[in-house]
Amino acid sequence: MNLTLDGVHTHIGRYHILQGVDFQAPAGLTTMLLGRNGAGKTTTLRTIMGLWRASRGAIRLGERRLDGARASDVARAGVAYVPETMAIFSDLSVRENLLLAARAGAMDEARLDWIFGFFPALKTFWASRAGSLSGGQKQMLSIARALIEPRPLLLIDEPTKGLAPAIIDGLIACLKDVKERGATILLVEQNFRVAREVGDRVAVMDNGRIVHAGEMAALAEDAELQGRLLGLSLDSHQ
Amino acid sequence: MTPGARRPDLLPALTPLIVAAIAAPFIGSLPTFVTLTVASLAMGAMLFVMASGLTLAFGLMDVLNFGHGAFIAVGAFAATVVYQFAPHGSLATDLASFVAALAAAAVVCGFVGYVYERLLIAPVYGRHLEQILITIGGSIVIEQLLLALFGTEPLDLSPPAAFRGALVFGQIAVEKYRLVALGLGVLLYVLLLLVLSRTRIGLLIRAGVENREMVEALGYRIDRLFTAVFMAASALAGVGGVLWGLYQSQARAGMGADLLVLVFIVIIIGGLGSVTGCFLGATLVALIANYAGFLAPKLALVCNILLMVAVLLWRPRGLYPLGAK
Amino acid sequence: MRLLSGDPPRGWPARALVVLVALALAATPLLFHGAKPLEVAEKICVMAALAASYDVLLGYTGIVSFAHVMFFGVGAYGVGLASYALGPGWGAMALGLAGGLALSAALALAIGLFSLRVQAIFFAMVTLAVAYAFNVLASQLPDLTGGEDGRSFRVPELLRPGHHFGHWLGTAVTGRTLTYYLVLAGAAALFLVLLRIVNSPFGRVLQAIRENPLRAEALGYRIVFHRTLAVIVTALVAAFVGGLDAMWLRYVGPDTALSFSIQIDVLVIVVIGGRGTLYGAVVGAAVFVIAENYLRALIGAAATATADLPLLPNLLHPDRWLLWLGVLFILAVRFAPRGIVGELQRRHDEGRRS
Ligand SMILES: Nc1ncnc2c1ncn2[C@@H]1O[C@H](COP(=O)(O)OP(=O)(O)OP(=O)(O)O)[C@@H](O)[C@H]1O
Ligand SMILES: [Mg+2]
Numbered sequence: 001m002n003l004t005l006d007g008v009h010t011h012i013g014r015y016h017i018l019q020g021v022d023f024q025a026p027a028g029l030t031t032m033l034l035g036r037n038g039a040g041k042t043t044t045l046r047t048i049m050g051l052w053r054a055s056r057g058a059i060r061l062g063e064r065r066l067d068g069a070r071a072s073d074v075a076r077a078g079v080a081y082v083p084e085t086m087a088i089f090s091d092l093s094v095r096e097n098l099l100l101a102a103r104a105g106a107m108d109e110a111r112l113d114w115i116f117g118f119f120p121a122l123k124t125f126w127a128s129r130a131g132s133l134s135g136g137q138k139q140m141l142s143i144a145r146a147l148i149e150p151r152p153l154l155l156i157d158e159p160t161k162g163l164a165p166a167i168i169d170g171l172i173a174c175l176k177d178v179k180e181r182g183a184t185i186l187l188v189e190q191n192f193r194v195a196r197e198v199g200d201r202v203a204v205m206d207n208g209r210i211v212h213a214g215e216m217a218a219l220a221e222d223a224e225l226q227g228r229l230l231g232l233s234l235d236s237h238q
Numbered sequence: 239m240t241p242g243a244r245r246p247d248l249l250p251a252l253t254p255l256i257v258a259a260i261a262a263p264f265i266g267s268l269p270t271f272v273t274l275t276v277a278s279l280a281m282g283a284m285l286f287v288m289a290s291g292l293t294l295a296f297g298l299m300d301v302l303n304f305g306h307g308a309f310i311a312v313g314a315f316a317a318t319v320v321y322q323f324a325p326h327g328s329l330a331t332d333l334a335s336f337v338a339a340l341a342a343a344a345v346v347c348g349f350v351g352y353v354y355e356r357l358l359i360a361p362v363y364g365r366h367l368e369q370i371l372i373t374i375g376g377s378i379v380i381e382q383l384l385l386a387l388f389g390t391e392p393l394d395l396s397p398p399a400a401f402r403g404a405l406v407f408g409q410i411a412v413e414k415y416r417l418v419a420l421g422l423g424v425l426l427y428v429l430l431l432l433v434l435s436r437t438r439i440g441l442l443i444r445a446g447v448e449n450r451e452m453v454e455a456l457g458y459r460i461d462r463l464f465t466a467v468f469m470a471a472s473a474l475a476g477v478g479g480v481l482w483g484l485y486q487s488q489a490r491a492g493m494g495a496d497l498l499v500l501v502f503i504v505i506i507i508g509g510l511g512s513v514t515g516c517f518l519g520a521t522l523v524a525l526i527a528n529y530a531g532f533l534a535p536k537l538a539l540v541c542n543i544l545l546m547v548a549v550l551l552w553r554p555r556g557l558y559p560l561g562a563k
Numbered sequence: 564m565r566l567l568s569g570d571p572p573r574g575w576p577a578r579a580l581v582v583l584v585a586l587a588l589a590a591t592p593l594l595f596h597g598a599k600p601l602e603v604a605e606k607i608c609v610m611a612a613l614a615a616s617y618d619v620l621l622g623y624t625g626i627v628s629f630a631h632v633m634f635f636g637v638g639a640y641g642v643g644l645a646s647y648a649l650g651p652g653w654g655a656m657a658l659g660l661a662g663g664l665a666l667s668a669a670l671a672l673a674i675g676l677f678s679l680r681v682q683a684i685f686f687a688m689v690t691l692a693v694a695y696a697f698n699v700l701a702s703q704l705p706d707l708t709g710g711e712d713g714r715s716f717r718v719p720e721l722l723r724p725g726h727h728f729g730h731w732l733g734t735a736v737t738g739r740t741l742t743y744y745l746v747l748a749g750a751a752a753l754f755l756v757l758l759r760i761v762n763s764p765f766g767r768v769l770q771a772i773r774e775n776p777l778r779a780e781a782l783g784y785r786i787v788f789h790r791t792l793a794v795i796v797t798a799l800v801a802a803f804v805g806g807l808d809a810m811w812l813r814y815v816g817p818d819t820a821l822s823f824s825i826q827i828d829v830l831v832i833v834v835i836g837g838r839g840t841l842y843g844a845v846v847g848a849a850v851f852v853i854a855e856n857y858l859r860a861l862i863g864a865a866a867t868a869t870a871d872l873p874l875l876p877n878l879l880h881p882d883r884w885l886l887w888l889g890v891l892f893i894l895a896v897r898f899a900p901r902g903i904v905g906e907l908q909r910r911h912d913e914g915r916r917s
Contacts, residue, residue, distance in 0.1 A: 049455055075457035087452040089445040091560075096441050103457050105438075145456075302684050304691075361897060366683050370627045371834060371896045378827065378889030386877040386886065495823070499695040502688045510685075536703040539696040546692070547677065554680070 001062035001078075001152045001184060002027045003048070008057035008067070010047045017043045019208040020057070025153075025201070030175065030185040032195045032216055035205035036231060041188045042084050044205065045155045048186075049081050050074040061153060076103075080146035084157040084188075086138050090131025094122055094141055097130050101145040108149075115144050118174040119167075135162045143171070147178065154178065157188045172197055192230075196220040204229045250557035253549075254521045261529040269409040274528045280416035282524035283423020284485065286517050288478030289501040289508075290430060291471025297447040297511025297560055299464045301359055304370055305377030306475055306501065307494030311384055312350060313343035313476025314483030314493060318393045332398035343476035350380070351472025355465050363461075377495070384491040392488040401484070419481050426474070427517050434513065443467060447511055447560060500527070503542055507549045509556025518557055522549075566755060568762040572842045574911025577904050581842050584611075584849045588747055592740045593732055599856075601739065605746055607852045609808045612750035614832040614844035615757050616800035621830075622839030623761050624793045625773030626683050629826055630674060630690035633697050634798040636821035637670070638663040638805030640701070643714050643815030651717040660806040664799055671798035675791030698821045713816020718742070722810070742811055749807045753800050758841055760796065769793055824885075831892050837902025846903050859884050 003025040010018035018040050025031035033041050046052045048059055050071035059067040066074050075081070089097050098107060116123040119140040125133060130141060143159055156175075160168050168191070175198045179185060189195045195202070199216035212219075212229050219225060258275060265271045292306045317339035324335030358376050362368040396402075397415045404411040434440035446453045446460055454460045475494075482497065483489045504523050508515030523542055530541040549557065572578045584607075587594075591604040617631050641663025642656050649655035670693075678689040702711045718738075720726060722745075726738035734740075760766050768789050772779040780786055809815050828851065836847020859881045866879035878886065895902065901909055 051451055051455065070459070071451070071454040072457050072459050075455055081455045083452070083455070087449050087455075089448050089452070091444050091448055092441060100438070100441055100445055100453075100458075101456055302688070304687070358893065367621075367625060367627060368896060368900070370684065370687050371830070372893055374827070374830065375889050375893035375896060378885055379893065382883055382886035382889060383878075386874070386880070386883050390882070499692050502692050506685070506688060536700070539699050543692060543696045546689075550677070 002060070003031075003153055003184060003186060004058075004060040005044070005048070006058040006060070008044075008047060008059060009055045010043055010052050011055045012043070012052060017208050018047060018054075021205070021208070021210055023203040023210045023213050025184055025186045027184050028179065028182055029200040030179055030187060030198050031201040031203060032199035033186060033188045033203050033205065034190075034195065034230060035211075039205040040208040041205055042157055043208075045081070045083075045157050045186070045188065048074070048155060049079065078152040080149075080151040080154050082142050082146045082154070082156040082159055084161075086142040088130045088133075088138050088141050088145070090129065092130055094126050094128055094130055094133070097141055097145055098148050101148045104149060111148065111150075114177075115147055115174075118170045118177075119144060136164060136167060139163055140167070143174070147174075150181065150183070152183060154183055154185045154187075156185065158190060159187070160189065160191045160194055168194060192226075247558070250515070250518060250553070253557070254518065254525055257522060257525050257529070261525070261533075264533055265529065269411075270532070272410045273412070274532055275525070276412050276416055276420075278524040278528040279521065280419045280423075280485075280524075281527065282517075282521035283420045283427075284478055284481045285497075285500060285504050285520035285524055286423050287426055287481060288475050288497060289504045289520060290426070290513055290516050291467075291474035292501060293505040293508065293511055293516045294443065294513060295464070295468050295471045296505070298443055298467050299363065299446075299450070299460075300366075301363070301369060301464075301468075302366075302373075303359070303376075303468075303471075304373040304498075305354070305380060306471070307496075307498030308377040308380035308384075309347045309351065309472045309475035309494065310479035310482065310497055311489070311491055311494040312380065313347050313479030314395060314489035315384055315388055315393065315491075316343040316346040316476065317480040317483055318388075318395050318489050321395065326398050329400045332400035336398060336401075339480050340477050343480045344473035347476030347479075348469040348473040351469045352465065354380075354472070355468040359468070360461070360465075381491050381495070388489075388491070390491075392490040394487065395483040395489045396487045397484045415484065419485060422481065426477075427513075430513055439463070439466070499539075500542070503546050505556075507546055507556055509553075509559040511560040512556070512558040515556055515558030568755075568759045570758060570762050572840075572904065573908040574914075577842065577907040577911065580846050580904070580907070584845050585751075587849075592736075592743055593734055596734065601743055603852055603856050605743055605808075605811050607848050608747050608750040609804055609811075610828065610832060610852055611845045611848035612753045612804045612807075613801055614829050614836065614848050615754050615841050616797040616804070617829050618833045618836075618838055618841055618844050619757055619761060619766075619769075619797050620793060621833055622837075622841075622843075623766060623773065624769045624790060626679070626790060626794075627687040628690045628794065629687060629823075630670075630694040630697075631797065631801055631829060632823075632826040633694040633821060634667040634671065634801040635805035635808075635825070636697075636701070636815075636817075637667045638802030639809035639815045639820040640708060640805075641666070641802070642806040642809040643716050643820075644708065646718065647709075647714045647716040651719050653719050656719070656806070656810060660803070663802045663806060667798045667802040668795050671795040672791065675794040676787070679787050679790045679794070694821075694826070695823070698817055698823070701821055702817045709816065711817060713814060713819070715814045718810060718813055746807045746811050750804065753803060754841070754845070757800060761841060765789070765792070831888060833902075834892060834900075835895050835902055837905035837908075838900075840902070840904045840908065843902045843904040850903070855884070862887065 005021050005023055008018055008021040021044055033044065035041050043052060047054050048066065050066065050069050050073065054067045057067065058065060061077055061079065064077055066077060121137045122140055122144055125137065130138065133141065139159060139162060146154055159171060163171065172194060175185060187198065196216065202214060202216040202219050203210050204212040262271055265274065288310055292303060296302050320339040320342045321335065324338060325331045326335060354376055358372050359369065362372055401415040401418055404413045434444055442453060442458060442463055446463060450460050482493065500523055504519040505516055507522060508519030522545060526542050526545050527538050530538040572581050588604050588608060591600055613635055620626055620628050620631065638660065641659040645655045645659025645662065674690060674693060678686045701708045704710065708714065721738055722742045723738040728736040730736065768784050772784060772786055772789060776786055805820060812819060832847035832851045833844055835850065837843025862879050862884055863881040866876045869875045869879060899906060
C-alpha cells in the first residue's frame with residue numbers, strides 16, 4: 001500500500017519540528033528517508049506511527065487516513081515500527097518479546113525460521129532476558145519484532161547502528177526479502193552503502209521539510225547532489 | 239558475561255531473617271518470639287495483598303492513588319454486608335461465606351475502581367500534582383460515603399467460628415485465622431507472579447512498565463490495560479480490607495487511611511512497581527511492627543519510618559527497583 | 564506597594580476581595596460582639612497564613628507535602644509545652660517558639676534532603692508517613708505532650724480574658740482583643756514575608772524549577788537545594804503560625820495542632836483560593852472557615868427538610884460536610900484549577916489584553 005504524507009506539521013511542546021512534510025513511499029518499494037542529524041526523520045516516523053500527533057496535514061496508508069489515530073490503531077492498520085532506541089522489553093525474554101509482537105497469538109514456526117536465518121543469535125538466546133543481549137542483538141530483536149507477522153508497511157529507524165558488517169549483510173538480505181514478499185518499507189539510514197543497496201526511492205529531509213525526492217539510484221550516481229543534500233559526513237560512513 | 243545469566247540479587251530477600259535474628263535476643267522467650275513472628279507473617283501477607291495492586295498500577299502508568307486506602311475500607315464493609323446474610327455454623331458454610339465475602343469485596347471494589355479511574359484518574363494522566371490532589375479528594379468522598387451509608391460506629395466483622403481459636407504446639411499457640419491470612423496472601427502472591435510471567439496480559443503489564451509507548455506501537459491499548467490493572471488493584475485492596483477487617487474484628491471507614499501509611503512504607507521499601515519487592519517490604523514492615531510493638535509499643539510506627547530511612551539509605555530506590563525505565 | 568513587594572492582586576475584583584477580607588478581619592472585634600465571631604476571625608487569620616506558606620510549596624514550587632501541618636503543630640506544641648512547664652510568661656512563649664522553630668527546621672531539612680531527590684510523588688508519600696507517625700507519637704507520649712488530651716496552659720496576664728483595658732466604641736477591650744490583634748499582626752507580617760520571598764530571585768528560581776526541572780537544572784540551579792530550602796522556610800512560617808494559634812487557644816493537642824484533617828483543610832483552601840497566587844490563601848481561608856462554621860448549619864437544615872427521604876438526610880447530615888467539600892475539591896481541581904483568585908486574575912489579564 002502507498003504511504004502518502006501531505007503537508008504534515010508536528011509540534012513537540014512549543015517547538016515546531018515538522019514544517020510541512022510531503023512525500024510518498026510507493027507500495028512494494030523501499031523508500032529511504034535521509035538527512036542530517038536533527039533533520040526530523042525520527043519525528044516523521046513517530047508522527048506516522050501516531051506517537052506524535054500531526055498538528056496539520058494528512059497521512060494516508062492506501063485510502064486510509066492515519067493522522068489523528070492512536071498508535072495502537074496505526075499498528076492495527078498494518079504498520080510495524082522499529083524505533084531508533086530499539087525499545088525492546090528488557091525484562092522479558094527474547095521469546096516473550098516476539099510473542100507480544102505476534103498479535104494473532106501464536107508465532108508462525110516457518111516465519112520464525114525465516115527470521116532465524118538472518119539473525120541466528122536470536123535462536124541461540126531464545127530464552128534469555130532481552131536486557132542481557134548485546135546492543136547488536138537487541139537491534140536484531142527489535143527488527144525481528146517488526147517482522148514476526150507480515151505487515152504491509154514497515155517503519156525502520158537506523159537499524160544498522162552498532163551492527164557488525166556481517167550482520168548488516170544479513171539485514172540487507174532480510175530487507176530485500178521482506179520487499180519481495182510485498183511489504184512497503186520506509187527506512188531511515190545513515191549508512192549510505194546500505195541506502196544505495198536496498199533503496200528504490202529516496203526522500204531527503206532538512207529542517208523539518210523534504211528537500212529532495214527521487215530515485216535512489218539517481219542520487220547514488222550524483223556525487224554533487226549527495227554533497228549538497230547530505231553534506232560531506234556521508235562519505236565517512238562508508 | 240553470557241546473556242541470560244542474571245545475577246540473582248538475594249541480599250534483600252535475606253533482610254527479614256536479619257531483622258528476626260536481631261530481634262530474637264531482645265524478645266527472649268521462644269514462644270513469644272514464634273507467636274510474634276507468625277503474627278508478623280500474617281500481617282505481612284495482608285499488607286502485601288493491599289499494597290501489591292498499588293505498586294503495580296504505579297509501575298505501569300506512574301499513577302499513585304492516594305485514595306487506595308478508601309478501597310481497603312470499602313472491601314471490609316462489603317464483607318460486613320455479606321456476613322449479615324450469610325449462613326454460618328458448619329465448616330463448609332463458614333468457608334463458603336468467607337469466599338463469598340472476598341468475592342463480593344473484589345467485585346464491588348473492582349467496580350468502584352473502574353468508575354474512579356475513568357472519572358478521576360484518566361483526566362489527569364501524567365500530571366502528578368493533579369493526581370495527588372484529585373485522588374485525595376476521591377478518598378475523602380469515598381470515606382464520607384461509607385460513613386453516610388454505614389454510620390459512624392465501626393461495624394462488627396468477627397471471623398467465622400471455623401477460623402477462631404488457635405492451634406497449640408507445646409508452649410506455642412498459633413491463631414488459626416493468622417494461618418488463613420498467611421496462606422491466602424502467599425497464594426495471591428504466587429498467582430500474581432504466575433499471571434505476570436505466564437499470561438499475555440501479564441507480559442503486557444511488564445512490557446508496559448518498561449515502555450508504554452512501544453506496547454501501544456505494537457497495537458495494544460495501554461489505557462485499557464491500565465484500567466484493567468487499576469480495577470485489579472482496587473479489588474486486591476478490597477480483599478486485603480476483608481482480611482484486615484476480620485483480623486481486627488471490625489470495619490471502620492477510617493481504617494484505610496491508617497493502613498495507607500503502612501502500605502506506602504511497604505511499596506517504598508520494596509521499590510515502586512515491584513511485586514516481589516512489595517512482598518518483602520510487607521513482611522519487613524510487619525516484622526518491625528510486631529517486634530517493636532512488643533518491645534516498645536509507642537515507637538512501632540516510628541521504627542517503621544526508621545526502617546524506611548535505613549532501606550533507602552542502603553538502596554535509594556527500594557529493595558528491588560524496577561529496571562531501566 | 565513596597566509592602567506588597569510590588570505584587571498586589573491583579574485586577575480590581577481580586578483586589579477588592581482581598582481588601583474586604585483584610586478590613587473585615589481588622590474590624591471584627593469592633594463590629595461584632597460575643598466570642599464566636601472572634602473565634603472565626605482568628606481561625607481565618609491562622610488558616611490564611613498557614614495556607615499561604617503551603618501555597619509557596621504547592622503553587623510556587625510544585626511539590627505536595629503532607630507534613631506541613633506537622634510543622635504547624637511543632638510550633639504550637641513548642642509554645643504550649645513551654646508555657647505549661649515554665650509557667651505563663653512572655654519568656655516561656657518565646658523560648659517555646661524558638662524551640663519549635665529549631666525542631667521544625669531540623670525536621671524539614673531531614674525530610675527535604677532525604678526525599679526530594681526523587682519524584683514529587685515520593686516526597687508526598689514520605690511526608691504523609693512521617694506526619695502520621697509524628698501525630699501518633701505525640702498522642703502516645705502523655706508525660707511529655709499530654710497525649711490525646713493535650714495540654715491547657717496559661718498565657719501572660721496581659722492576654723487573659725479577664726484583663727480589661729477599658730472600652731472603645733462601645734466594645735470591651737480585653738486581653739482576648741489584644742491576643743486577637745497579635746495573631747492578626749503576626750499572620751499579616753508572615754504573609755508579607757512570604758510575598759517578599761516569592762518575588763525574590765529565590766522565588767523565581769522555585770517557579771523556574773516547577774515549570775521545567777530539566778531546563779532549570781541545565782541552567783545550573785541546584786534543584787534539591789532550592790526545594791529543600793523552600794520546605795525549610797515554609798516549615799518555619801508554619802511553626803510560627805502554630806505558635807500564634809496556640810497562644811490564642813491556650814491549649815495544644817493532636818486535634819487542634821497535628822490532625823490530618825487540618826492538612827486536608829489547608830490543601831482545600833489553597834486549591835479553592837487559587838494556588839500560586841498567595842492571595843488565594845487569604846480568600847480561600849475566609850471562604851472555607853465561614854463555610855465550615857455557617858454552611859454546616861445550612862446543610863443540617865436541608866437534612867431536616869429531607870428527613871423523610873431515604874439516604875439523603877444521611878448525606879446531608881452536618882457531620883458529612885466533608886463529603887460535599889470533597890466533591891467541591893475534586894470539581895475545583897478538574898474544572899477550576901486556578902481557584903477563585905487565579906480565575907479573577909485571569910479574567911482581568913484577558914480583559915486587558917483584548
Ligand atoms: N521530545 C522532543 N522535544 C523537543 N524537541 C525534540 C524532541 N524530539 C526531537 N526534537 C527535536 O526535533 C528535531 C528533529 O529531531 P529528530 O529526532 O526527528 O531528528 P533525526 O532526523 O531523527 O536526527 P538523527 O539523525 O540524529 O536521529 C531536532 O531538532 C530535535 O532536537
Ligand atoms: Mg533520528
